[in-house]
Structures are given as structure tokens and as C-alpha cells.
């Protein structure tokens with residue numbers, strides 16, 4: 001019998017277990033019913049897959065979502081393991097033949113939805129099949145206290161207990177409050193000692209709250225800094241999802257959408273395009289996600305307030321399952337609270353459950369106002385079993401600047417709202433405060449108010465942002481009506497009287513992650529992964545995770561042995577894809593670095609790739625071009641990178657302070673025309689500017705002009 005550690009390295013290519021994994025696996029191998037509580041991305045799949053491989057018989061995995069099953073089966077098959085799923089997406093004939101094959105012992109893993117246990121032919125087959133284990137994935141769905149309760153999950157527990165050949169049972173979940181844990185423990189008979197709770201902390205996630213910013217503008221800025229990265233943007237309603245996706249597509253971003261109002265076919269397509277990295281971005285409602293196993297989601301942005309911390313942490317937790325640094329950003333505005341309250345009111349919940357929902361919503365709102373570490377706040381909410389230090393990455397942990405005292409501005413705004421009769425929205429209020437000569441301002445005689453023009457040092461947009469901030473701080477409320485009309489809250493009185501101060505906590509830029517691998521090579525490897533994935537009909541991350549690609553770009557292994565030392569590459573994966581990647585890495589061999597023999601338990605900062613001791617990659621290209629006077633094409637060929645990368649390197653050197661002779665790049669007339677087009681369009685994206693100019697303007701010219709003027 002192979003041991004767990006051996007399987008971990010041979011099949012999965014990992015040299016050490018993540019916290020809790022070994023503990024859970026050993027319990028199951030000793031036939032103890034086990035409840036595993038681990039964060040998303042903690043590596044739960046491996047906890048049932050390794051015992052499934054070690055023990056004889058078939059492992060049955062009960063999973064609430066069909067799409068999740070397919071991804072898991074694809075993943076196992078790519079590792080050379082016999083696995084299948086049986087669910088309603090298959091024809092009856094196909095279902096029957098898979099049940100038969102299961103009975104014949106053709107599979108090691110069978111994924112099913114809970115409803116399958118209601119089918120007599122399946123139960124018959126299960127009774128005749130030697131079983132290794134039964135695992136409940138997403139086990140919080142069993143509990144009526146869970147936020148995703150599925151009655152079918154609970155009702156099959158007694159059916160399973162009636163099996164003559166009942167094997168060891170395990171339950172795995174990422175979100176479980178104490179009551180949910182107790183409920184699952186009781187239902188599947190887990191002894192106290194066999195609950196393994198590793199805590200919920202996600203070390204690689206940076207939680208951010210952004211207040212008082214124009215959401216669309218923030219989003220655009222954020223996306224422009226991450227051109228190829230994959231991210232999910234959650235909206236509260238279908239309509240918001242439609243509008244935001246439309247807006248982003250019009251701005252030239254590749255973005256899909258997903259919500260329950262779309263046809264099943266369209267939803268499926270959107271999900272596949274996202275998972276396959278065809279569209280890097282997706283705007284979605286909370287209907288999207290349970291089935292998403294994509295490991296390289298680099299950010300999850302909540303465009304409006306989620307309904308509670310449980311769903312927030314689960315949705316945000318879809319970022320960075322591969323362990324790489326990722327962002328979870330919540331764009332907060334006070335109005336969103338009213339929408340969530342409305343949704344609770346409209347729900348068909350009993351009154352006491354509604355009260356419960358209101359309390360949960362309040363905890364969510366408090367999260368947006370807290371000055372504590374955001375990760376700590378969440379962990380405390382879930383009664384994390386271990387104390388956890390401040391994360392050092394979230395908005396509050398990284399805030400170093402002075403907070404601005406905005407009490408005077410707040411008083412002026414509040415008093416203006418009062419004087420306008422608390423009947424108008426942020427737009428008109430801002431015009432009055434700015435001292436606008438707008439017709440509407442004059443027709444209401446607001447130009448005669450004492451607050452007219454008292455914030456003329458700000459522009460209208462800035463004032464609107466301040467108003468949003470005061471709304472977020474609960475000093476103003478936008479009301480419940482269709483059109484928001486600002487009125488003062490009880491708290492505002494204290495500010496107006498000077499008993500309370502208002503300090504503005506500006507949104508912080510996202511901490512930038514230091515890149516210690518060659519980005520151009522990573523991009524090449526990503527393309528190769530995509531073409532292999534398309535050819536094999538697999539999601540790209542099933543071929544190799546982002547973490548594996550980054551390690552390949554970091555160490556540039558040249559032999560099979562070196563490659564097997566990269567985390568995520570075991571024998572089977574190497575047999576499938578190793579040669580193709582080795583070939584792609586060959587031109588880069590002079591930059592190879594020794595691969596550390598075993599994976600360190602905690603991420604270790606590695607030294608940046610040092611190219612022949614000549615400093616950062618972009619400066620090497622820059623010197624070859626500037627000092628050695630090689631043309632861009634020659635630098636590209638010599639370094640085995642694309643010409644665009646070389647251009648990027650040169651522009652980056654300019655941004656670092658280098659001076660170059662721009663006359664080689666564009667003429668004065670071209671410069672003037674590009675700037676004019678950019679100015680008119682108020683755009684920083686290249687495509688619309690290019691489209692506004694004659695065809696003779698190349699992207700190189702555009703990028704050069706915009707770089708010279710610090711626009712991009």
C-alpha cells in the first residue's frame with residue numbers, strides 16, 4: 001500500500017502537506033468519521049482523494065453542484081486517476097452505463113449529487129460495490145443553520161446510514177459557524193476528537209475596502225493595472241450585472257456576465273469562457289460561484305455590499321485558491337444597505353429569521369466601518385479557533401498616512417442638505433456647494449442659501465464623493481425611494497453641533513506584489529498552457545496552476561529531474577505536458593536557477609531572477625537598446641522575448657527616470673495628434689485612441705507618446 005506522502009509527491013507533485021491535511025487523511029485512513037473545516041483553497045480535495053487512492057474500493061464524493069464535479073473529474077483524470085461523475089447532465093443510458101462501470105470497479109472516484117441516493121438503481125449498485133469512503137463536499141449545505149442549506153443534503157444522511165457496506169464518512173467545508181459544526185458532527189456521527197479545524201485564515205488574500213470613490217472609475221483604474229488577470233466582479237442585482245458588463249465591454253474590456261436571468265446555455269458558455277481563460281473577467285450575481293473551482297482568480301471585487309459575512313467570505317474566497325497573492329475588494333457605498341434591507345423585506349422568510357438576517361447584515365456593515373484588521377474581523381466573526389495576528393495586507397493594516405480631518409467639510413455638506421429641505425440627491429447638492437450657475441440651482445433659489453459655494457475649492461465630483469463618504473459613515477441617508485434623496489441621520493446632529501469629528505479614511509492603493517519571476521516568460525507559458533488546455537478540452541488551471549507556471553518562470557528547469565522539483569508537477573503531469581514545457585523553456589536556459597529540492601512549508605521570498613548579474617530584466621533590455629544601440633528587434637531575438645516586451649522594458653526604464661530621444665519614436669505632429677485624441681476621448685486605453693486616429697498610427701507610436709506624457 002502506497003503511503004500518503006508518496007502519493008502526494010508522485011501524483012500531485014507536492015512535497016509537503018498543507019496544515020491539517022495529513023491529520024485529516026490519517027483519521028480517515030484509520031476509519032474515523034472526520035469533519036474537516038479548512039478555508040477555501042486550503043486543499044480539501046486532497047484530503048479525500050489521497051485516502052480514496054490508498055484505501056481499496058471506490059470513493060463516493062457527494063457534491064452539491066454539477067459543474068464542480070466535472071472540474072474535479074477532469075483534474076483527477078489529468079493525474080491519470082479513474083474518476084467519473086453521475087448526474088442529471090448525462091443521458092439516461094450514459095448514467096446507467098456509468099453506474100454499471102462503478103459496480104464493476106472501473107473507477108476509483110465517483111462524484112454524485114445528493115439526489116442520486118434516492119435512485120434505487122444507484123443504491124442497489126452502491127450496496128454491491130466495495131466502498132473506500134463517502135465524502136460530503138461543501139458539507140455546510142447539510143445544516144439548516146448554514147447559509148446554503150439544501151434539504152436534499154440532509155435527507156440522504158439517514159439513507160447513507162442504512163447502507164450495509166457503510167464505509168468511513170467525511171465532511172468537508174470552508175464555512176462553518178459553531179452551530180453548523182455541531183449540526184454536521186451530530187448528523188454524520190463524528191467524535192469530538194475527529195473534528196479538524198485549521199481555522200479560516202487565508203494568508204494570501206489582501207482584503208480591501210474602498211469608500212467614497214466613483215465605483216466605475218475605481219474599477220477601470222484597477223483593471224488597467226492588471227491587463228491579463230482573471231477576476232470576478234460581484235453585483236447585488238441582475239440589472240447591475242447587465243449594466244456593468246455593458247459598460248466594461250464598451251470600454252474595451254473582455255468581460256463576460258453570469259446571473260440567473262440568463263438562459264442556461266448562455267450561463268454555461270459564460271462560465272466555460274471564464275474557466276478556460278477566454279474572458280479574463282466576469283461580472284456576476286451571487287448565482288455564480290459555487291461551481292467555480294478555478295484556482296487562478298487573482299481578485300474578487302464586490303461592487304456592492306454583500307448580504308452577510310458568510311457569503312462575503314465564501315465569494316471573496318474564490319480569489320487565490322492556488323495560494324498566490326490575490327485581492328478581495330469591497331466597494332462600499334451607504335445606499336447598498338438599503339438594497340440589502342429591501343431584499344430581506346421582500347424575502348419569504350419568517351419574521352424571526354428576518355431579524356437574524358438583519359443582524360447578519362449589520363455585521364457586514366460594521367466590517368465596512370471597522371478600523372481593525374479586516375481579516376481578523378472576519379476570523380473573529382467565525383470564532384476562529386486560534387488567535388490570528390493582524391494580516392498586514394488589508395486596507396486598515398496598510399494605512400500609514402495621516403487621516404484627514406473633514407469635520408468642517410462634513411458640517412457644510414450636512415447643513416446644505418438641511419437647507420435644501422432634505423429633498424434632493426447628491427448631484428444637485430454638490431452643485432449648490434460648489435456654487436454652480438446651473439439653471440436648476442437658480443430655479444430653486446438655492447444660489448441664495450448661505451451654503452451656496454462654500455465648497456468651491458472642490459470640483460463637483462469630489463463633493464459627490466464626499467457626500468457618498470458621509471453616507472457610508474451613516475451621517476446622511478439616501479432614503480428608500482426610487483430616487484435617492486439625502487436626509488440627515490441622528491448621528492449627523494452630533495457632527496453639526498461639533499460634538500463629533502469626521503475623519504476621512506481614504507482608499508488605499510492595493511499593495512503591489514513584488515514580482516520575482518520573468519513576466520514575459522510567464523506570459524509565454526500561459527499561452528502554451530492555454531493551447532494545450534484548448535486542445536485537450538480542459539480548463540487551463542487543470543494543466544498547471546498559476547503557481548506552477550510562476551515557479552517554471554522563476555527557476556527555468558531544463559531537465560525532467562529539475563522539473564519534478566517544481567511544485568504541482570508529479571510524474572503523471574510530467575508525462576503529459578513536461579516535454580512541451582521543457583521545449584518552451586530551452587531558449588531561456590542561460591537564466592536557469594537551481595530549483596529548491598523541496599517545497600518550503602511557508603512561502604519564502606526568493607531572490608529576483610538575476611540576469612548575468614546585470615540587474616532587473618527591464619534594465620538589461622534598456623541598456624542593450626540604449627547603450628549597445630541594438631534595434632528593438634535584435635534585443636527581442638537575443639533575449640528570446642517579444643518586441644512588445646522590449647518596448648515595455650524601455651518604457652519602464654523611462655518611468656524609472658531614464659531619458660531617451662523621443663524623435664526616434666514619433667514626430668511632433670504625431671505627438672500633437674495622439675494627445676488631442678486622448679484628450680478628447682478622456683481615455684487611457686489604447687484601443688479607442690487608436691480607432692480615433694488614422695491607420696498609420698501604430699500602437700508603438702501611441703504607447704510612446706502616452707508614456708512620454710506620463711498618461712500610461
Ligand code: ADP
Pocket residue numbers: 014015016017018021038039040041042043044045046295321322323545567
Ligand atoms: P479547497 O477545496 O479547499 O478550496 P483545493 O482542494 O481546490 O482547495 O486546493 C486548492 C489548490 O491548492 C489546488 O490548486 C491544489 O492543487 C493546491 N494544493 C492542495 N494541497 C496542496 C499541498 N499540499 N501543497 C501545495 N498545493 C496544494
